[in-house]
Amino acid sequence: MDITAEVRSKGLKARQAARMLANLNTSRKNEALLAMARALEEEKDYILAANSRDMDGGREKGLSRALLDRLLLNEQRIRDMALGLRELVALPDPAGAVTSMWTRPNGLQIGRVRVPLGVIGIIYEARPNVTVDAAGLCLKTGNAVILRGGSEAFHSNLALTAVISRAATAAGAPDGAIQLIETTDREAVNLLLRANEYLDVLIPRGGAGLIRTVVEHATVPVIETGVGNCHVYVDSDADLAMAGSIVINAKTQRPGVCNAMETLLVHEKVAPVFLPSLAAALKEKGVVLKGCPRTRELVPEAEAASEDDWYTEYLDLILAIRVVNSMEAALEHIHTYGTKHSEAIVTANYQKAREFLARVDAAAVYVNASTRFTDGYEFGFGAEIGISTQKLHARGPMGPEQLTTFKYIIFGSGQIRQ
Amino acid sequence: MDITAEVRSKGLKARQAARMLANLNTSRKNEALLAMARALEEEKDYILAANSRDMDGGREKGLSRALLDRLLLNEQRIRDMALGLRELVALPDPAGAVTSMWTRPNGLQIGRVRVPLGVIGIIYEARPNVTVDAAGLCLKTGNAVILRGGSEAFHSNLALTAVISRAATAAGAPDGAIQLIETTDREAVNLLLRANEYLDVLIPRGGAGLIRTVVEHATVPVIETGVGNCHVYVDSDADLAMAGSIVINAKTQRPGVCNAMETLLVHEKVAPVFLPSLAAALKEKGVVLKGCPRTRELVPEAEAASEDDWYTEYLDLILAIRVVNSMEAALEHIHTYGTKHSEAIVTANYQKAREFLARVDAAAVYVNASTRFTDGYEFGFGAEIGISTQKLHARGPMGPEQLTTFKYIIFGSGQIRQ
Numbered sequence: 001m002d003i004t005a006e007v008r009s010k011g012l013k014a015r016q017a018a019r020m021l022a023n024l025n026t027s028r029k030n031e032a033l034l035a036m037a038r039a040l041e042e043e044k045d046y047i048l049a050a051n052s053r054d055m056d057g058g059r060e061k062g063l064s065r066a067l068l069d070r071l072l073l074n075e076q077r078i079r080d081m082a083l084g085l086r087e088l089v090a091l092p093d094p095a096g097a098v099t100s101m102w103t104r105p106n107g108l109q110i111g112r113v114r115v116p117l118g119v120i121g122i123i124y125e126a127r128p129n130v131t132v133d134a135a136g137l138c139l140k141t142g143n144a145v146i147l148r149g150g151s152e153a154f155h156s157n158l159a160l161t162a163v164i165s166r167a168a169t170a171a172g173a174p175d176g177a178i179q180l181i182e183t184t185d186r187e188a189v190n191l192l193l194r195a196n197e198y199l200d201v202l203i204p205r206g207g208a209g210l211i212r213t214v215v216e217h218a219t220v221p222v223i224e225t226g227v228g229n230c231h232v233y234v235d236s237d238a239d240l241a242m243a244g245s246i247v248i249n250a251k252t253q254r255p256g257v258c259n260a261m262e263t264l265l266v267h268e269k270v271a272p273v274f275l276p277s278l279a280a281a282l283k284e285k286g287v288v289l290k291g292c293p294r295t296r297e298l299v300p301e302a303e304a305a306s307e308d309d310w311y312t313e314y315l316d317l318i319l320a321i322r323v324v325n326s327m328e329a330a331l332e333h334i335h336t337y338g339t340k341h342s343e344a345i346v347t348a349n350y351q352k353a354r355e356f357l358a359r360v361d362a363a364a365v366y367v368n369a370s371t372r373f374t375d376g377y378e379f380g381f382g383a384e385i386g387i388s389t390q391k392l393h394a395r396g397p398m399g400p401e402q403l404t405t406f407k408y409i410i411f412g413s414g415q416i417r418q
Numbered sequence: 419m420d421i422t423a424e425v426r427s428k429g430l431k432a433r434q435a436a437r438m439l440a441n442l443n444t445s446r447k448n449e450a451l452l453a454m455a456r457a458l459e460e461e462k463d464y465i466l467a468a469n470s471r472d473m474d475g476g477r478e479k480g481l482s483r484a485l486l487d488r489l490l491l492n493e494q495r496i497r498d499m500a501l502g503l504r505e506l507v508a509l510p511d512p513a514g515a516v517t518s519m520w521t522r523p524n525g526l527q528i529g530r531v532r533v534p535l536g537v538i539g540i541i542y543e544a545r546p547n548v549t550v551d552a553a554g555l556c557l558k559t560g561n562a563v564i565l566r567g568g569s570e571a572f573h574s575n576l577a578l579t580a581v582i583s584r585a586a587t588a589a590g591a592p593d594g595a596i597q598l599i600e601t602t603d604r605e606a607v608n609l610l611l612r613a614n615e616y617l618d619v620l621i622p623r624g625g626a627g628l629i630r631t632v633v634e635h636a637t638v639p640v641i642e643t644g645v646g647n648c649h650v651y652v653d654s655d656a657d658l659a660m661a662g663s664i665v666i667n668a669k670t671q672r673p674g675v676c677n678a679m680e681t682l683l684v685h686e687k688v689a690p691v692f693l694p695s696l697a698a699a700l701k702e703k704g705v706v707l708k709g710c711p712r713t714r715e716l717v718p719e720a721e722a723a724s725e726d727d728w729y730t731e732y733l734d735l736i737l738a739i740r741v742v743n744s745m746e747a748a749l750e751h752i753h754t755y756g757t758k759h760s761e762a763i764v765t766a767n768y769q770k771a772r773e774f775l776a777r778v779d780a781a782a783v784y785v786n787a788s789t790r791f792t793d794g795y796e797f798g799f800g801a802e803i804g805i806s807t808q809k810l811h812a813r814g815p816m817g818p819e820q821l822t823t824f825k826y827i828i829f830g831s832g833q834i835r836q
Contacts, residue, residue, distance in 0.1 A: 019753070019777075019779070022777075022779065023776055023777060102798065104796070104797075104798055108787055108791060108796075110797060110798075115779070117809055117810075118779070118809065196633070200809050200810075201809070201810055215614070215637055216637055219633055219634055221639070221640070221808060221809075221810045222639070223810070239832070242832040245832065245834055246832065246834055248834075249834035249835055250834075253834070253835050254835075335437070357827045358440075358441055359437075359440075359441060361437070361440065361533070361536070361825070362825060363825060363826065364825070364826045364828060365825060365826070365827050365828065366828045366830060367827075367828070367829055367830060368829075368830040368831055368832055368833075369526055369828055369829075369830025369831075369832070369833040369834075370830075370833065370834045370835050372834070372835035373526060373828065373833070373835060374826075378522070378526075378835070379522075379528060379826070380520065380522055380528075390639060391535055391536065391618050391619070391639075391823040392535075392618075392619055392639045392641070392810055392811040392823070393810040393811040395823055395824060395825060395826075396825075396826050405809040405810070405813055406813060407779070407780060407781060407782065407783060407813060407814075408781065408782040408783070408792075408797070408813075408814050409775045409783050409785075410782060410783065410784045410785070410787055410791065411785055411786075411787075412784060412785060412786040412787025412788075413786055413787075414657070414660040414663065414664065414786055414787070415786075415787040415788065415791070416663055416664055416666075416667035416668075416671070416787075416788045416790070417667055417671050417672075417788050417790035417791060417796070
């Protein structure tokens with residue numbers, strides 16, 4: 001089958017599945033999720049065999065150890081994927097909720113009811129667990145999904161999709177609810193980007209390059225995810241012990257993720273006390289420091305930070321530090337270099353806390369907490385499909401609710417417009 | 419100033435204005451709206467003079483009478499625009515509302531607060547009142563706006579924007595809150611479509627051609643508005659008097675708008691009784707009828723409807739009619755040809771009413787009422803910037819709330835992630 005035909009036929013099938021999924025009741029969807037979980041565990045040998053083909057290919061291609069680790073599946077990881085599906089069962093089903101209802105003077109009763117988006121396209125990179133997580137979340141919320149994974153994980157994704165989609169269909173989900181584009185040809189991505197007829201939304205998950213390509217070329221509505229150049233601002237009124245603990249956590253607890261801190265901003269009044277001891281603690285954790293001239297006076301071992309550093313999402317144990325002479329200057333820095341993902345202030349000052357919350361334009365704005373909490377599970381959404389960094393539709397962690405839209409249902413008794 | 423420079427400089431100014439607007443309090447925004455209304459009335463001669471230049475140009479270009487009427491301003495229309503601004507004052511300000519707040523087991527308190535989108539770009543066609551309506555609604559909701567009107571209304575838009583933006587600034591709104599692209603060169607549109615740095619969202623308002631161009635070429639997130647191929651389905655269990663009144667209203671009360679009915683679907687059981695008398699009533703209103711073969715047996719004067727007719731949004735006194743043998747067939751027709759705008763069933767049957775509401779995928783689904791109610795004012799939103807026909811972010815009438823996004827504000831006491 002050529003690629004255009006594949007995308008068209010899967011698109012049509014997904015559209016049909018979406019119509020059925022929209023009115024599938026919650027218990028049926030939950031049964032499908034449980035069946036998918038069981039199937040993953042029962043067919044683990046098949047999945048692991050497919051994964052080892054990808055691992056062999058990855059080693060041949062010379063993938064980095066980090067990438068190979070992301071690609072790897074083992075029994076534990078398969079159990080984790082199954083567990084993730086079972087946890088979805090316990091979450092409330094957002095579809096069908098009437099979130100408001102009101103009556104107009106003419107007697108029309110207007111309700112706003114949550115409904116699935118329809119067909120969701122997901123383009124993602126290396127990690128095969130995304131295949132299962134995304135498919136599960138889409139099914140839970142009544143959406144059909146068309147997946148396009150990275151070529152490194154091709155055989156793993158093929159095996160995973162075969163196993164879970166078969167199990168879902170056997171448990172009563174419509175055929176076509178979960179589909180994978182079964183080619184590594186990049187042309188498939190181009191076709192998906194313009195598949196307005198079949199896709200209601202496209203969610204790219206991956207590095208900055210992938211996101212940019214999608215945003216540049218998609219005619220399908222896109223929800224951007226991911227890029228996080230996050231800051232912690234340590235105010236002159238900060239509790240410095242708390243500030244130290246938050247900074248170390250935000251930088252080192254898991255540096256490779258989008259909600260990790262990349263630049264630290266420190267008020268000049270506390271910098272001389274705060275920075276030297278912080279630098280020592282960070283060095284112990286293996287963090288490489290870069291700093292503005294005033295930082296380097298206090299932390300001589302820091303390399304000089306360039307203008308580029310303020311823009312950089314290191315996703316690594318590297319931290320840029322800048323001393324600022326006011327909260328105003330910190331706000332200005334965040335406005336200039338931030339990506340509107342997660343921003344934090346550490347302060348004991350009531351007024352400054354309020355002002356920071358009001359004035360920073362980002363998906364998540366924190367007072368006295370680590371930026372690392374911007375996450376579906378940490379927010380209490382139970383699961384997420386990514387962190388949206390755009391303002392339309394969804395912002396921040398995209399849980400089940402964010403995979404729905406709404407429609408108005410209007411109950412009349414013969415009303416006509418005057 | 420060349421066009422690139424104009425878009426860049428206005429974009430930057432809008433971004434700065436948006437930062438200030440986001441924290442302008444409601445009474446200040448309302449004062450600006452009142453000042454804008456006063457200024458429109460005080461400077462009506464200036465505005466009317468500019469409009470008469472556009473009218474002269476329009477006549478020279480040979481614009482149709484309908485288009486010239488849309489372009490025309492007079493004292494009454496200026497008073498109406500001013501009234502529209504004053505009505506915005508009475509509406510609640512959506513920005514700043516905390517729509518939910520919860521506490522996590524670790525003590526983090528997470529709130530979801532409504533905030534303006536930022537900078538909104540609006541590309542629209544002939545009617546100059548859109549300039550004022552859109553500017554007012556954006557200001558009310560704390561958004562900066564960059565307007566790009568049609569070339570026919572160029573002088574009118576220039577005059578209107580000059581008057582209202584001067585008044586708004588004098589009343590305390592930031593400079594750059596309301597700006598118009600002051601060129602008729604189409605290159606400006608291309609630049610706006612890709613102005614991701616300056617615009618948070620782009621809303622095209624106009625015909626199908628404009629919408630298609632924007633969706634095809636924009637990299638800025640777009641909210642599609644407008645195209646409505648709406649249906650009324652008259653069920654076998656319909657009250658036929660009610661059905662007749664709804665059908666006549668949906669087709670003739672204002673045929674040129676997106677929520678008007680374009681195709682009527684009639685159950686075969688009631689068609690022989692319903693269609694002949696309906697046809698007579700519609701003919702009296704000047705409606706041209708097109709029909710499927712079964713319709714034409716009952717209404718011989720109807721022209722034959724082609725496959726194309728089912729796809730057509732006439733926006734005129736033309737109605738396509740199809741006899742169907744079940745609600746299932748009606749649902750199938752709506753799914754195939756509809757644009758997910760507004761769809762209605764007329765029935766006295768409880769189960770069919772529920773099923774139609776559940777199964778039709780459209781922004782607004784009606785039981786026993788005219789499709790003409792899909793409108794911000796009729797829904798009780800007080801004002802609207804258009805009818806969204808997409809599923810992301812906003813669906814149906816886009817009132818003040820739909821011009822906001824949200825951010826999460828998180829109150830911690832030193833929490834770090836484990």
